[in-house]
Amino acid sequence: MGAMTxxxxxxxxxxxxxxxxxxxxxxxxxxxxxxxGPNGAGKTTLLSVLATINEPxxxxxxxxxxxxxxxxxxxxxxxxxxxxPQELGYHRHFTVAAFLDYVAIxxxxxDRRQRAQEVARVLAAVGMERLGRRKIRTLSGxxxxxxxxxxALLGRPELLILDxxxxxxxxxxxxxxxxxxxxxxxxxxxxxxxxxxxxxxxICPRVVVVLEGRIHFAGTPAxxxxxxxxxxxxxxxxxxxxxxxxxxxxxRWRHIxxxxxxxxxxxxxxxxxxxxxxxxxxxxx
Amino acid sequence: MTRIFDPPEPVAGANRHPSADLxxxxxxxxxxxxxxxxxxxxxxxxxxxxxxxxxHVDGERLARNRSVLLALTAIPDGGWGxxxxxxxxxxxHLLRLVAATSSLRRSWLLAVVGVLTVVTGEAVLxxxxxxxxxxxxxxxxxxxxxxxxxxxxxxxLAGVAGAFVPAxxxxxxxAVAAPFSSLTLLLVRALSALVAALVPVVCAAxxxxxxxxxxAALLLPSLAVCALALAxxxxxxxxxxVVVSGVLWAVPVVLLALGRSPLETVQSHGxxxxxxxxxxxxGVVFIRRDRLEMGWAR
Numbered sequence: 001m002g003a004m005t006x007x008x009x010x011x012x013x014x015x016x017x018x019x020x021x022x023x024x025x026x027x028x029x030x031x032x033x034x035x036x037g038p039n040g041a042g043k044t045t046l047l048s049v050l051a052t053i054n055e056p057x058x059x060x061x062x063x064x065x066x067x068x069x070x071x072x073x074x075x076x077x078x079x080x081x082x083x084x085p086q087e088l089g090y091h092r093h094f095t096v097a098a099f100l101d102y103v104a105i106x107x108x109x110x111d112r113r114q115r116a117q118e119v120a121r122v123l124a125a126v127g128m129e130r131l132g133r134r135k136i137r138t139l140s141g142x143x144x145x146x147x148x149x150x151x152a153l154l155g156r157p158e159l160l161i162l163d164x165x166x167x168x169x170x171x172x173x174x175x176x177x178x179x180x181x182x183x184x185x186x187x188x189x190x191x192x193x194x195x196x197x198x199x200x201x202x203i204c205p206r207v208v209v210v211l212e213g214r215i216h217f218a219g220t221p222a223x224x225x226x227x228x229x230x231x232x233x234x235x236x237x238x239x240x241x242x243x244x245x246x247x248x249x250x251x252r253w254r255h256i257x258x259x260x261x262x263x264x265x266x267x268x269x270x271x272x273x274x275x276x277x278x279x280x281x282x283x284x285x
Numbered sequence: 286m287t288r289i290f291d292p293p294e295p296v297a298g299a300n301r302h303p304s305a306d307l308x309x310x311x312x313x314x315x316x317x318x319x320x321x322x323x324x325x326x327x328x329x330x331x332x333x334x335x336x337x338x339x340x341h342v343d344g345e346r347l348a349r350n351r352s353v354l355l356a357l358t359a360i361p362d363g364g365w366g367x368x369x370x371x372x373x374x375x376x377x378h379l380l381r382l383v384a385a386t387s388s389l390r391r392s393w394l395l396a397v398v399g400v401l402t403v404v405t406g407e408a409v410l411x412x413x414x415x416x417x418x419x420x421x422x423x424x425x426x427x428x429x430x431x432x433x434x435x436x437x438x439x440x441x442l443a444g445v446a447g448a449f450v451p452a453x454x455x456x457x458x459x460a461v462a463a464p465f466s467s468l469t470l471l472l473v474r475a476l477s478a479l480v481a482a483l484v485p486v487v488c489a490a491x492x493x494x495x496x497x498x499x500x501a502a503l504l505l506p507s508l509a510v511c512a513l514a515l516a517x518x519x520x521x522x523x524x525x526x527v528v529v530s531g532v533l534w535a536v537p538v539v540l541l542a543l544g545r546s547p548l549e550t551v552q553s554h555g556x557x558x559x560x561x562x563x564x565x566x567x568g569v570v571f572i573r574r575d576r577l578e579m580g581w582a583r
Contacts, residue, residue, distance in 0.1 A: 051462045055581045074581055078464040085462075089455025091385050097359035102385050103456075105378045106463035106470075112377055113353070116360060120352035129352055132359030151459065 005029050011059035013045050020045040022213040028189050034204035035193040036275055042213040043193040044086050047163050051083045082157030086164050088148045090136045097132035107155040122150040141168040162192040166199055178203045197272035211282045221271045228269035228277045232256055235264035243280045312341035388447025388478040397440050401489040404432040412494035430495050431542035437486045438534055441507040444482030446527040448474035467579040502551040509559035510534045512566035519573035
């Protein structure tokens, strides 16, 4: 296994009778990798293994050449890790700054002034400099999500694991989030899971499609879109034979399928089209 | 020492201004500390020099420092208890970790006080209705202590459980994925919760109509039942560990209460048994402490 990136080989994990991960092989390079997949596909399980929370039933994990099975190496991985869980709970009586201060301590930043510097830095990064004194329970969902992102940035992590980071963010906040991730210094390894294909298309040079615990695609967003070439059309009327069809912004029916609808025009496929076609082909949609 | 002024006069007086070089050095923190104090004293009362200094200050650094100051003032301490503990030498980062313990929240402690009030009130009521040596059924007054003897150590156990049961820590997954030693975190929180719960329990024991040695007699059983839970966590899930420990305390108390002698659980034989449990459990916790580290678990 390589020393410089995150590598996973033959990763499997079961929850009772449910196979959450089934022989996953994956390499994460520096830069942003997007994990795309429906609910229950295994994205969160994969990320929690990478975050050293869950142990796999089988397979190997290497993070910057460190093996999480070894306790000392696991702690070293955690020193380099920023993690945003899918459902982050808060100590609701804490203020924003106190919560970040708490997480900074968990990240072994013990000196009070150094902690304040880190808290100030991440608050500025998510545009919440003036909200440090606010109680978390008074924040809106969007601000809570920004706070969740802020805590993941504490300690300038080399590996940033973000599980559904754009959930609850409005359009402007999502754009700011994309800007933030794109401008992170130090070229960290970033892996984010999302349902938003447009987030993937906008900021991820690499995309991984996870379906039923397996990797079904790994490549560039353009390559994922390319897989739908010749399978996407627009037409005035709906075609029942299409795998999926919906009205687009021009009030025309956009069809994804194997047969060309009557009186239709071939459309340029998007990342979402590629993902939907792949999901249909594997029977997960 | 650096020669700082054009003339050999004092650094700054009412009618003299520091040189431009000195003000620049002050802004860059490049001058002797004592001299900086003199400059600072002058700048504080001289608008002209303040303007000169601000021209030398890096705007970005100023903004950064301002953000840090904002953050510092926004990070609150936990009130008088926090300040007292800090003055006693407990590092502020440990106090922050303790502040995130569910069983140290005011609402939790109020619930503890509420339960204690009920069981204490019950014991007082029974004592007045059937005073010892009266015409009451034999041992009724002692039996009235049973709820207190049952709930006292259980409340302490619940407090300690709040320190390590994942469902009671909203940001549990962050703690797991962080490098800070989860064993240290658990022990710091458990100890704080133990003390916070023991204090009201022991105070209630002073109020309750029972033997004078009762407050002291509750300490060992409370410690034993908590240590047992921590030892059990090294083998089974946290919730199961707490339930098993609680049941192991409740069963003898209830059985002895049915026999009208609940105090036996905290008398000599009970104390000896609790001491053995405490020592063995502490040994198990020490030997199997690696299993208390969180994460990378199935």
